[in-house]
Amino acid sequence: MSDASYRDAIFSTPLDRVARFSFDERVVACFPDMIRRSVPGYGQILGMLGLIAARHLRHGARVYDLGCSLGAAGLALAGQLPPAAFRYTGVDLSPAMVARARETLAAECPDHAMEVVEGDIRRLDYRPAGMIVLNFTLQFLAPEDRDALMSRLYQALEPGGVLVLSEKVVAEDEQENAWRVERYHDFKRANGYSDLEISQKRTALENVLVPDTLAAHHARLERAGFSRSHTWFQFLNFASLIAFKDAPGAPRDGET
Numbered sequence: 328m329s330d331a332s333y334r335d336a337i338f339s340t341p342l343d344r345v346a347r348f349s350f351d352e353r354v355v356a357c358f359p360d361m362i363r364r365s366v367p368g369y370g371q372i373l374g375m376l377g378l379i380a381a382r383h384l385r386h387g388a389r390v391y392d393l394g395c396s397l398g399a400a401g402l403a404l405a406g407q408l409p410p411a412a413f414r415y416t417g418v419d420l421s422p423a424m425v426a427r428a429r430e431t432l433a434a435e436c437p438d439h440a441m442e443v444v445e446g447d448i449r450r451l452d453y454r455p456a457g458m459i460v461l462n463f464t465l466q467f468l469a470p471e472d473r474d475a476l477m478s479r480l481y482q483a484l485e486p487g488g489v490l491v492l493s494e495k496v497v498a499e500d501e502q503e504n505a506w507r508v509e510r511y512h513d514f515k516r517a518n519g520y521s522d523l524e525i526s527q528k529r530t531a532l533e534n535v536l537v538p539d540t541l542a543a544h545h546a547r548l549e550r551a552g553f554s555r556s557h558t559w560f561q562f563l564n565f566a567s568l569i570a571f572k573d574a575p576g577a578p579r580d581g582e583t
C-alpha cells in the first residue's frame with residue numbers, strides 16, 4: 328500500500344488495563360503494518376484473489392469485500408484485473424477505516440469501479456455478486472451471528488459464484504493447537520513484536536476475536552447451502568477457504 332502507514336506500537340508500553348481491541352483511529356493509522364506483521368500469509372492470500380477471480384468471476388460481476396478495512400483486497404484485484412472485469416464494493420463498520428479506504432482506492436485505482444460502504448455486514452441489503460471475500464472478518468462477529476450471515480451471503484451469490492473466507496483458526500487437537508500458537512508467537516517475534524506486545528494484544532483480542540476450527544467453518548458453509556468448500560491455504564493458525572455455489576448443470580471445479 329502506498330499510504331502513510333505508521334509502525335504498529337499500540338501494545339508496546341505496559342498498560343494498566345488492556346482495553347478490548349477495536350478498529351479505532353489508532354489501529355487505522357498503523358493497520359497495514361499491523362496486519363502484515365501479524366497475519367502469516369496475508370500478502371499471499373491477497374495475491375491469489377485476482378487469480379481466483381480470473382478463473383471464477385463472471386466478467387463485470389460485483390465483488391463484495393466484507394470487513395474491507397483499508398480496501399486491500401480491492402487494491403489487489405484492481406492491480407491484477409482490468410476495470411471492466413469487476414465492480415468492487417467494500418463494506419466496513421469502522422468509519423475511520425471507511426474514510427481511509429475511500430481515499431486510497433480513489434487515488435490508487437481511479438479507472439476501476441470501486442465503492443466503499445459504511446455498514447454492518449450482518450444487516451446489509453446485498454445485491455447479486457459473483458465473488459464475496461471475507462478476509463479475517465467473520466472471526467470478529469459474535470459466534471451466534473455467523474450462520475445467519477453465511478446463509479445471506481449464499482443467497483446473494485450468483486450461481487457459479489465463489490466465497491473466499493480467510494480466518495485465524497483453532498486446531499481441534501490441543502497439542503497441535505499449542506504448537507501452532509507458540510510458533511505463531513515466534514513468527515510475531517521474528518517480525519519485531521516484543522513479548523509484552525504479543526501478550527497485551529492477546530488480552531485485547533480475548534472474546535473479541537473468537538476463532539472456529541476448520542471443520543466448523545466447512546460445516547457452516549455446508550449448512551448455508553454451499554455444495555463444496557475446501558481449504559486452499561494454511562500457514563500456522565491462519566487459513567483461507569473457498570466455497571462454491573454451483574451453477575445448475577455446470578461441471579464441478581476440477582472436472583473441467
Ligand SMILES: C[S@@+](CC[C@H](N)C(=O)[O-])C[C@H]1O[C@@H](n2cnc3c(N)ncnc32)[C@H](O)[C@@H]1O
Binds near residue numbers: 350395447461467
Ligand atoms: C482484520 S480486519 C479485516 C482486514 C481486511 N479484510 C484486509 O484484508 O486487510 C476486520 C475488519 O472487519 C470490520 N468489521 C468487524 N465487524 C464488522 C461488521 N459487523 N460489519 C462490517 N465490518 C466489520 C472491522 O472494522 C475491521 O476493519
Ligand SMILES: O=C(O)C(=O)C[C@]1(C(=O)O)C=C[C@@H](O)C=C1
Binds near residue numbers: 361529
Ligand atoms: O495479532 C493477532 O493475534 C491476530 O490475530 C491478527 C489480527 C487478525 O487476525 O485479524 C488481529 C487484529 C488485527 O486486525 C490484525 C490482525
